[in-house]
Amino acid sequence: MTMLEANDISVKFGGIVALDGLSFTIDDGQICGLIGPNGAGKTTMFNVISRIYEASSGQLTFRGHNLLKVPAHRIAKLGVARTFQNLALFPTMTLLENVMVGGHSTGTIGFARSIFRFGTARAEQTLRDEAGDLLVALDLDKLAFHPAAGLPFGTLKRLEIARALAAHPTFLLMDEPASGLTHSEVDELSETIKRIRDEFKLAVLLVEHHMAMVMNVSDKVIAMEFGRKIAEGSPSAVQNDQRVIDSYLGTSS
Amino acid sequence: MPITITESSAQHWALRFVGVATLAGVAVYFASGAAPSTLGKITEACTLAIAAIALNLLLGFNGQISLGHSTFAGLAAFTAGYSVNAWHWNPWLSLLISCAVCFAFGMLVGLPALRLKGSYLALVTLAVAFVWPTVARKFLNQTVKQSTLTGMKLKPPTWTGLANNRADRATFLFWLSIALLIVAYGIVRNIRKSRIGRSLVAVRDNETAAAVMGVNLPLTKTITFGISASLAGLAGWLTAAQLTTLDENSFSILTSIKYLLALILGGAATLAGPVVGAFVYYFVDNLLKTNAPKWNFLPGQLSNGPVASFLLGAVVVAFVFIAPTGFVGLIKSQTRKIAIVVPRPLRHKAVAEASVENSKSP
Numbered sequence: 001m002t003m004l005e006a007n008d009i010s011v012k013f014g015g016i017v018a019l020d021g022l023s024f025t026i027d028d029g030q031i032c033g034l035i036g037p038n039g040a041g042k043t044t045m046f047n048v049i050s051r052i053y054e055a056s057s058g059q060l061t062f063r064g065h066n067l068l069k070v071p072a073h074r075i076a077k078l079g080v081a082r083t084f085q086n087l088a089l090f091p092t093m094t095l096l097e098n099v100m101v102g103g104h105s106t107g108t109i110g111f112a113r114s115i116f117r118f119g120t121a122r123a124e125q126t127l128r129d130e131a132g133d134l135l136v137a138l139d140l141d142k143l144a145f146h147p148a149a150g151l152p153f154g155t156l157k158r159l160e161i162a163r164a165l166a167a168h169p170t171f172l173l174m175d176e177p178a179s180g181l182t183h184s185e186v187d188e189l190s191e192t193i194k195r196i197r198d199e200f201k202l203a204v205l206l207v208e209h210h211m212a213m214v215m216n217v218s219d220k221v222i223a224m225e226f227g228r229k230i231a232e233g234s235p236s237a238v239q240n241d242q243r244v245i246d247s248y249l250g251t252s253s
Numbered sequence: 254m255p256i257t258i259t260e261s262s263a264q265h266w267a268l269r270f271v272g273v274a275t276l277a278g279v280a281v282y283f284a285s286g287a288a289p290s291t292l293g294k295i296t297e298a299c300t301l302a303i304a305a306i307a308l309n310l311l312l313g314f315n316g317q318i319s320l321g322h323s324t325f326a327g328l329a330a331f332t333a334g335y336s337v338n339a340w341h342w343n344p345w346l347s348l349l350i351s352c353a354v355c356f357a358f359g360m361l362v363g364l365p366a367l368r369l370k371g372s373y374l375a376l377v378t379l380a381v382a383f384v385w386p387t388v389a390r391k392f393l394n395q396t397v398k399q400s401t402l403t404g405m406k407l408k409p410p411t412w413t414g415l416a417n418n419r420a421d422r423a424t425f426l427f428w429l430s431i432a433l434l435i436v437a438y439g440i441v442r443n444i445r446k447s448r449i450g451r452s453l454v455a456v457r458d459n460e461t462a463a464a465v466m467g468v469n470l471p472l473t474k475t476i477t478f479g480i481s482a483s484l485a486g487l488a489g490w491l492t493a494a495q496l497t498t499l500d501e502n503s504f505s506i507l508t509s510i511k512y513l514l515a516l517i518l519g520g521a522a523t524l525a526g527p528v529v530g531a532f533v534y535y536f537v538d539n540l541l542k543t544n545a546p547k548w549n550f551l552p553g554q555l556s557n558g559p560v561a562s563f564l565l566g567a568v569v570v571a572f573v574f575i576a577p578t579g580f581v582g583l584i585k586s587q588t589r590k591i592a593i594v595v596p597r598p599l600r601h602k603a604v605a606e607a608s609v610e611n612s613k614s615p
Contacts, residue, residue, distance in 0.1 A: 050465055052461060052464075052465075071469075072464045072465065073464050073467050073468055073469045073470065074467070075465070075467075076465065076466055076467035077467055081465075082465055084462065088459050088461055088462035088465075089458075089459065089462065090454065090455050090458035090459055090462065090463075091458055092454065092457075092458055092522075093451070093454060093455070093458065096596075096599075097451055097454075100448075100451055101451050101452065101455045101463070101466050101468075102466055104448065104451070104452055104455075104466045104467045104468055105466065105467030107448045109447055109448045109449065110449065111444070111449055111476055111480070113447075114443055114444050114447035114448065114449040114450065115440050115443055115444060115480075116443070117443050117447070120447050120448070123448070124446075124447070124448070127448070128599075128600075129599075129600045132599030132600055133599075133600075135599070136599070141599060144596075144599060145595070145596050163466070167466065167467065
C-alpha cells in the first residue's frame with residue numbers, strides 16, 4: 001500500500017531550483033534508496049518531508065495527511081522520524097535522555113502537569129524502559145548514562161537511529177547513515193537497517209552515497225540529478241540505467 | 254574507591270533525608286537565635302536565590318538569555334504595592350496577581366526570542382531592563398504618589414503566633430522567603446525531571462532536532478519565558494514585602510546582572526546552582542561591603558564602596574577560572590571522590606537482549 005506520495009514537488013531558494021517537479025511513492029515496509037551526485041536535491045527532499053524546508057509547489061501525502069500543511073513538530077506524531085547527516089544530537093544529555101527526547105511525541109505531559117508532577121511517574125517509567133530497550137537493541141546500553149558529547153562518530157550514528165525509533169515511527173528517513181563509518185561499521189549498518197525495518201515494521205527512505213550498501217538494502221532506488229528524478233526501479237535496474245551511469249555512477253573499467 | 258549509591262534507592266533517600274534535615278536544622282537555628290538584621294540578610298539571599306532559579310530555568314535549561322529579569326521582579330513588586338495600597342487588596346492575593354502579570358509580560362517579551370538568539374536576545378531584554386525605571390517613574394508621577402506604594406502591609410498571620418513588631422516580622426519574612434524558595438526550587442526541579450524539562454534542554458542543545466522530535470518550539474520557548482518571568486515576579490513580590498519604600502531604581506539593570514552572576518557562580522543548568530550561587534554571591538558581597546579596605550589613594554568617590562565592587566569583580570573573575578562549572582560543579586567533583594550517585598539500571602536487560610537475539614536469527 002502506498003504510504004508516502006510526493007507529487008511534482010519543487011523547492012526554490014531565490015533563483016536556485018533545488019527540486020524541480022519531483023514525484024515518487026513509497027510503500028509500507030519498503031526500503032527506498034535515494035541516490036545522486038552532491039547537489040542533486042536529496043537532502044532538500046528530506047528536509048521537505050521533515051518540514052524543515054517549505055516546498056514552493058507540489059503535493060506531499062503521507063497516509064492521507066497533507067504533509068505540507070502539518071507543522072514540523074507534528075510529523076513525529078504522524079509517524080515520520082529522521083536521522084541527520086551530520087548528527088543533530090543533544091550533546092549535554094546522556095544517551096538515555098537523547099532517546100527519551102526521541103519519544104517526546106509519544107507523551108502527553110505538558111507544562112502544568114509536569115510542574116505539579118501530576119501522573120508523570122508512570123509515563124516517565126514507560127518512556128525510560130522503552131528508551132532502554134532501544135539502547136539495548138542498538139548495542140548502546142553500556143553507555144546509557146554517558147553524555148553524548150565526545151563519543152565516537154559510529155556510536156553517535158547508532159544513537160541517531162535509536163532516538164528516531166523512540167518516536168514509534170512507521171516511516172524513517174535516514175540521511176547518509178553510512179557517511180564517516182568504517183567498512184565493518186557499514187556492513188553492520190546494512191544489517192541494522194534491515195533488522196529495524198522488520199522488527200519495527202518501518203518504511204525507510206535512505207539517502208546514501210555508499211553504493212554497495214544502497215544496492216544491498218534497498219527494495220527500490222530513485223536516482224536524482226539537478227533536482228529531478230532520472231531513474232526509478234529495482235537496484236539492478238537503476239544500476240544499469242545509462243543516465244545514472246553517465247551522471248553519477250560512472251563506468252568502472 | 255568511591256561508594257556508589259543507586260538513585261532512588263533506600264540509601265539515596267536516606268542521604269537526601271539527612272541533607273534536608275541538616276538544612277532544616279540550620280534554618281531553625283537561625284530563626285531561633287539570630288538577630289533580625291541577620292535574618293533580613295538571609296531573607297534577601299533567599300530572594301536573590303529565587304530570582305537566580307527563575308533565570309536558570311530560562312538560561313540554564315532552555316538556553317534563552319534574559320537581562321530583563323529585574324524588570325519582571327520590579328513589575329511584580331509594583332503590581333503588589335499598587336494593588337495593596339491603592340486598591341486595598343489582600344497582600345496574599347497580590348502575590349498571585351503579580352505572578353500572573355509577570356507571566357503574561359514574560360510571554361510577551363519571549364515573543365522576539367522566537368526569532369533572536371544569543372547576544373541579539375540579550376540586547377532586546379537589555380532594552381526592556383533599561384526602559385523599566387523610566388516607565389516606572391512616569392507611572393508613579395502621573396497616577397499616585399510614591400508613598401502609596403510603601404511596603405506590603407504584610408502581617409504575620411495569627412496562627413504563626415508572631416506579633417507585628419520588627420523582630421517577629423523578620424522571623425516571619427525569613428520563613429516566608431524559605432517557603433517561597435522551596436516552591437520555586439520545586440517547580441523548576443519538577444519541570445527539569447519531566448518530559449517538558451527534557452524538551453527544554455533539547456531546544457537549547459539543538460533546535461532543529463528538537464522540532465523533528467515533536468517539540469513545539471514557539472510554545473515551549475514562550476511558556477518557559479512566562480514561567481521564568483513569574484518566578485522572577487515571586488522574587489520581586491518578596492522584595493516588596495521586605496522594603497518599606499519601593500523606588501524604580503530598586504530594579505535596575507544592575508539587579509539583572511546580579512541574578513546572572515549568582516547563577517553563573519553557582520552553576521547554570523544545575524538544580525542547586527542558583528541557590529548556592531545566590532548565597533555565596535550575597536554573603537561575599539556583604540562581607541566585602543562591610544570589610545573592604547579604604548583605599549584613600551584612589552581619587553574621590555572611588556575610595557570606599559567601589560573598592561568592594563572592585564574586589565567582588567576580582568573574586569568573580571578568579572572564581573570563573575577556578576570553577577568554570579560553578580560552585581556546584583566544584584563541590585560535585587570533590588564529593589565524587591567519596592560517593593557517586595548512579596542512575597537506576599535499565600529494566601530487565603536480559604529479556605530485552607534475548608528478544609533482539611531472537612529477531613536476529615531467521
